[in-house]
Amino acid sequence: GENVEQHPSTLSVQEGDSAVIKCTYSDSASNYFPWYKQELGKRPQLIIDIRSNVGEKKDQRIAVTLNKTAKHFSLHITETQPEDSAVYFCAASITGGSNYKLTFGKGTLLTVNP
Amino acid sequence: GAGVSQSPSNKVTEKGKDVELRCDPISGHTALYWYRQSLGQGLEFLIYFQGNSAPDKSGLPSDRFSAERTGGSVSTLTIQRTQQEDSAVYLCASSLVPRVGSPLHFGNGTRLTVT
Numbered sequence: 691g692e693n694v695e696q697h698p699s700t701l702s703v704q705e706g707d708s709a710v711i712k713c714t715y716s717d718s719a720s721n722y723f724p725w726y727k728q729e730l731g732k733r734p735q736l737i738i739d740i741r742s743n744v745g746e747k748k749d750q751r752i753a754v755t756l757n758k759t760a761k762h763f764s765l766h767i768t769e770t771q772p773e774d775s776a777v778y779f780c781a782a783s784i785t786g787g788s789n790y791k792l793t794f795g796k797g798t799l800l801t802v803n804p
Numbered sequence: 805g806a807g808v809s810q811s812p813s814n815k816v817t818e819k820g821k822d823v824e825l826r827c828d829p830i831s832g833h834t835a836l837y838w839y840r841q842s843l844g845q846g847l848e849f850l851i852y853f854q855g856n857s858a859p860d861k862s863g864l865p866s867d868r869f870s871a872e873r874t875g876g877s878v879s880t881l882t883i884q885r886t887q888q889e890d891s892a893v894y895l896c897a898s899s900l901v902p903r904v905g906s907p908l909h910f911g912n913g914t915r916l917t918v919t
Contacts, residue, residue, distance in 0.1 A: 691862075726908075732912070733895070733910040733911060733913065734847070734908075734910045779846060779847060790835060790852055790902050791837065791849045791852050791860055791863075793849065794847035794849075796845060796846035797846050
């Protein structure tokens with residue numbers, strides 16, 4: 691089955707700096723890669739996703755890049771703000787067929803210091 | 805409309821007891837997922853429902869774990885003879901259609917503590 695590795699497990703940055711979280715996946719057939727954000731005590735929420743037919747996707751201060759050859763994808767947050775502090779989870783899956791589950795990484799605790 | 809609702813929010817039980825965790829998905833969502841979140845372990849897939857059937861039970865850790873869904877809506881995750889290693893947050897999620905790419909909407913989870 692799919693295996694997703696996520697690094698780093700914790701990340702501390704100063705407000706205004708950029709943050710990068712990286713994930714690798716094992717199944718070359720995976721073609722859908724979402725990122726979820728979980729604030730302390732709250733539920734995980736989808737913040738951005740990317741499919742394998744594109745290499746990069748941006749949404750305001752966040753972006754995701756995908757390298758299919760190397761089987762890794764990354765979340766980039768620019769101009770970080772204290773409200774970006776949360777646990778971020780990457781995930782991978784195969785769209786289509788009967789595979790409907792997301793395999794998640796172990797999460798990255800991001801702390802943005804004011 | 806209401807989001808995914810889980811109950812109870814917290815459950816403390818003694819080792820060896822059975823527990824039932826409930827999930828009310830968003831109305832109209834046909835797919836329902838159970839995940840387990842342990843400290844430092846991310847989100848571990850347990851089971852997925854399409855309607856009332858479970859095409860994928862591959863994540864259930866042992867035969868002490870079972871789940872059902874009725875009426876294409878409410879789901880119950882049952883853990884029999886609980887063990888301390890079962891302590892975790894159990895998250896339920898639903899999606900509009902049973903297709904990856906359809907965003908998962910998570911509930912707030914049930915924090916289970918086995919003493």
